Amino acid sequence: MKVEQFFACHKVSEERKDPLATFSFQGHTMYWWTALDTERHLHNDPPIQYWNGFRSALRRRHIPTYYGRELLKKLQRLQQKDMTVEQYRQQIELYMMRVCIKEEEATTVARFLSGLNLEIRDQVELLPYRDLNDLVQLCVRVEQQMLRKSSS
Structure with missing residues (x-):
């Protein structure tokens, strides 16, 4: 939510949201993001380029199904x-x-x-x-x- 407020306040374009959000990743989160990006590349899946895809990947990883x-x-x-x-x-x-x-x-x-x-x-x-x-x-x-x- 806070990230989305930041994006709205600074009028960040869809293409720049994903790189800006990942810029602050550290430690385990950075390893997770790098592994996800590598896995998508190995399976010939397109890279995550837009905020909705990025947010969905974060939710799948960090929010339990229940x-x-x-x-x-x-x-x-x-x-x-x-x-x-x-x-x-x-x-x-x-x-x-x-x-x-x-x-x-x-x-x-x-x-x-x-x-x-x-x-x-x-x-x-x-x-x-x-x-x-x-x-x-x-x-x-x-x-x-x-x-x-x-x-x-």
């Missing part, structure tokens, strides 16, 4: 527990981005509601809201109200 399934399980089991409403929302969004889930907003709202703490969920289910942002704002207000009551 990674996506584990993230999906974490997302499905996610509960607010001791997180604030905002932290809980950020966690859901992070997992959804990492798993690349694009779902209807109603499904995301249902997912969000099902993991909320019961005290907050019971109160906000009775209130009207248009979308996830409205729901989160209601939850934050209910959470603040609960904190005020418990401190007094």
Whole structure:
């Protein structure tokens, strides 16, 4: 992600992304990249020239095949527990981005509601809201109200 931000900021062309990314490789990563390049050459495969191919090779090497399934399980089991409403929302969004889930907003709202703490969920289910942002704002207000009551 950070590398892609760097590329976007400096308007790096597709042809230059691969050499720039490999320039900072050291140690084991450099050996892996050299071996991959040599192996592709031996099998008469074209060299990796573009960022998408490079990123795919990195993912195949460094991200286990079960990674996506584990993230999906974490997302499905996610509960607010001791997180604030905002932290809980950020966690859901992070997992959804990492798993690349694009779902209807109603499904995301249902997912969000099902993991909320019961005290907050019971109160906000009775209130009207248009979308996830409205729901989160209601939850934050209910959470603040609960904190005020418990401190007094």
